[in-house]
Amino acid sequence: MKQTIVLGNIITMDEKRPFARAALVKDGVFAYIGSAEEAKKLAGADAKVLDYGENFIYPGFLESHCHGHLAGLRFIGQADLMQAGLTDYAKYREIIKEFIAKNPKREFYVAAGWIENDEYVTKAYLDEICPDKPLLLQTGGGHSMLLNTKALEWAGIDAAYAKKYGYDQVHVDENGEPDGYICEGPVFEIVPKLPTTxxxxxxxxxxxxxxxxxxxxxxxxxxxxxxxxxxxxxxxxxxxxxxxxxxxxxxxxxxxxxxxxxxxxxxxxxxxxxxxxxxxxxxxxxxxxxxxxxxxxxxxxxxxxxxxxxxxxxxxxxxxxxxxxxxxxxxxxxxxxxxxxxxxxxxxxxxxxxxxxxxxxxxxxxxxxxxxxxxxxxxxxxxxxxxxxxxxxxxxxxxxxxxxxxxxxxxxxxxxxxxxxxxxxxxxxxxxxxxxxxxxxxxxxxxxxxxxxxxxxxxxxxxxxxxxxxxxxxxxxxxxxxxxxxxxxxxxxWRQEHRMGSIEFGKLANMTVFDCDFLHDDIEKVAQANIVATIVDGEEVYKA
The missing domain is CATH 3.20.20.140 (Metal-dependent hydrolases)
Structure with missing residues (x-):
């Protein structure tokens, strides 16, 4: 049996016992929450000790709505336009060209993190950057996209497609031809078709x-x-x-x-x-x-x-x-x-x-x-x-x-x-x-x-x-x-309140350690808080 004693200022989010100084973990589950002295008495001689001193230990934090695959894709699979800060089309051009130069064998390019503003750009902007392969520019929000000519051809977006979806979602030029800008339904239709393994x-x-x-x-x-x-x-x-x-x-x-x-x-x-x-x-x-x-x-x-x-x-x-x-x-x-x-x-x-x-x-x-x-x-x-x-x-x-x-x-x-x-x-x-x-x-x-x-x-x-x-x-x-x-x-x-979300007996031993008391420290100190460690199933999976 794996045993770990966790020491620090524990904020449990358990109304019956809101604070503690120690937790004993057995095989990835909380077996005891309370004082350090008692935790040490209950633990076996071979128990591992994670001592976080005067830092603050919280239940592992939970995120209710995000997109894991998309996040990883943007980390390593796409040109990152967010590094440009606010909208800067000249900077965007530099970032995309650098990404293309580093990945010359790719048949497809996507740049994400575009922030739309009053300056309207069309496929011509992307054609100048990459005329010979599909290039797609996606907003950070993911609901809008700009395609170059090759990407429009690949996606089958033409005048008939624009008419089908409506010109609010597929913008067209004065001749009724798609100008490269799409949003909502068409975006969510083509994104899953992007080549990947x-x-x-x-x-x-x-x-x-x-x-x-x-x-x-x-x-x-x-x-x-x-x-x-x-x-x-x-x-x-x-x-x-x-x-x-x-x-x-x-x-x-x-x-x-x-x-x-x-x-x-x-x-x-x-x-x-x-x-x-x-x-x-x-x-x-x-x-x-x-x-x-x-x-x-x-x-x-x-x-x-x-x-x-x-x-x-x-x-x-x-x-x-x-x-x-x-x-x-x-x-x-x-x-x-x-x-x-x-x-x-x-x-x-x-x-x-x-x-x-x-x-x-x-x-x-x-x-x-x-x-x-x-x-x-x-x-x-x-x-x-x-x-x-x-x-x-x-x-x-x-x-x-x-x-x-x-x-x-x-x-x-x-x-x-x-x-x-x-x-x-x-x-x-x-x-x-x-x-x-x-x-x-x-x-x-x-x-x-x-x-x-x-x-x-x-x-x-x-x-x-x-x-x-x-x-x-x-x-x-x-x-x-x-x-x-x-x-x-x-x-x-998630109907998982019996397993996580607070530090209580029988729940998964998932915790996050910060150097800040989020309940009582000045709000400006909260903004400067640093993460110390992340613990999953009683094991330290990240340490700063």
Whole structure:
């Protein structure tokens, strides 16, 4: 039997015993939490000791919505435009050309992290960089893409394709020919077709695992594990069989917009769960997109866009009856449905579907997840709690960033923009609030900055140089609420609260050590916190 004594200032997130000085771990599970003296008495003579002194030990942090394959792909498989900072097309050109020069044998090139601004670029920009091979430029958010001529030819995007999808999603020139810009449905259709191998995907997933563990996360949700490639779940499974996974992943399988047969789709996902789910990769439900994002003019709003009367955004999965069937069939399998729901119209639609599904199932504890929640009415905040739905909120997106905020105001108006991203209201309504980063769609997955932005509703100065301002400060929450939104509440989302999310007897011995007391230290000290170690199953998997 492996035994480990863990010493330090332990913040357990267990209401019955919130603090301790020691934990005894036996075979990867907590056997005792309490005093150092007692832990040493109970341990065997051969017990290993992890002594973190006066540092602070938390339950291993949990991420409720991210994209593991995509993260690894961006680490090592694509040109990284985020290093340019804000939009700089000259710098983008340099980064892409350098990546192409380093990878001359590739038949395909993708550059990710593009930030759109008022300067409109077309395929001509990319043709100048790479005229002879497909080149795709993708936004950090992943909802928009620019293709060069070769990439358009490869994807089969022509005038007929543009007409089929609509000119909001496939932009055309004065002759009706695609100009290279696509968004939403077409992007999610072609991304899984990008050439890759199962061994490539495994390499990307291991790079992602290394990043997540170094960042203090011991379990994550892959929200749409098949979005980038249909073989990603198989790659996870093979890595687990090979004994290479340490990071636990709870996955929602990607469902196409208005899927033809929701019952058959849930049966497909249940069959996958039966064949490839394990301890470190486990399928828990289905993932669908209801809309796009407000900054791309595609979020599904409750009202028309201020700059375009008669248009309220892109409705993706918008078939009420099919969504109700998807939810009810998932419930039969003990699974839930996780949706991208950015605009207020999308959220209102989804809650109506959940309510009607609950009338059929009688289950108000299915724990369906609505992620992003840019704009939510007071009525829908309460409906979220009443239906037992899980609001996955992004504290890292709450700041008012000059330029971006003004665009938002031009789309939805000042009043709505000033009330963006509620968090406290969900807590007040009694909902099980979880934090998400949407990494790498958004550029940060960061414990200390999540706590900081949830309290301050702006970034610490070192992030953007102090140019951002707080927004909707009445939605700020306490430190304890922030910690719960990254630990025990996320465990509840996955129905894993009996196994993780707090430091208690019988739970998995997953912990994260920081040099900061997130509950009591000054908020500016929180912003400077350093990770010391990450522990999975009682074993130190990362040490700073």
């Amino acid at each position: 199962i061994e490539d995907i495994k390499e990307y997933l291991l790079a992602w695992q290394d990043f997540a563990l170094r960042s203090g996360f011991t379990a994550v949700c892959d929200a749409g594990a098949e979005i980038v490639h249909r073989d990603a779940p198989r790659a996870y499974h093979e890595l687990e069989v090979e004994g290479k996974l340490k990071l636990r992943t709870y996955a929602y399988m990607y469902v196409l917009d208005n899927i033809e047969n929701p019952k058959a789709e849930i049966a497909r996902i249940a069959a996958q769960r039966a064949t490839i789910s394990g301890e470190y990769f486990h399928i828990v439900g289905a993932k669908a997109f209801l809309d796009g994002v407000t900054e791309a003019h595609t979020g599904w709003q409750n009202q028309d866009y201020a700059d375009e009367p008669g248009y309220h955004g892109v409705e993706r999965f918008n078939d009420h009856d099919k969504m109700v069937e998807l939810i009810t069939e998932a419930d039969k399998e003990g699974m839930s449905v996780h949706v991208h729901s950015e605009g207020g119209g999308a959220t209102h639609f989804m809650l109506g579907c959940i309510e009607d599904a609950e009338k059929i199932t009688g289950n108000k504890d299915q724990r369906n997840v609505l992620a992003h929640l840019h704009f939510v009415t007071e009525e829908d905040i309460h409906r979220m709690a009443e239906t037992g739905s899980v609001p996955a909120v992004p504290p890292l997106w709450t700041a008012k960033i000059p330029g971006h905020y003004e665009i938002e105001v031009s789309y939805v108006g000042e009043e709505l923009a000033a009330n963006a991203y509620p968090i406290k209201s969900f807590y007040d309504a009694g909902a099980n609030v979880v934090f998400h980063s949407d990494y790498p769609v958004s550029p940060m997955m960061n414990v200390k900055y999540s706590i900081y932005t949830a309290e301050k509703r702006s970034y610490p100065k070192e992030v953007l140089g102090g140019i951002d301002l707080p927004n909707n400060e009445k939605e700020a929450i306490t430190r304890e609420q922030s910690l719960r939104a990254m630990t025990i509440n996320v465990a509840r989302q």
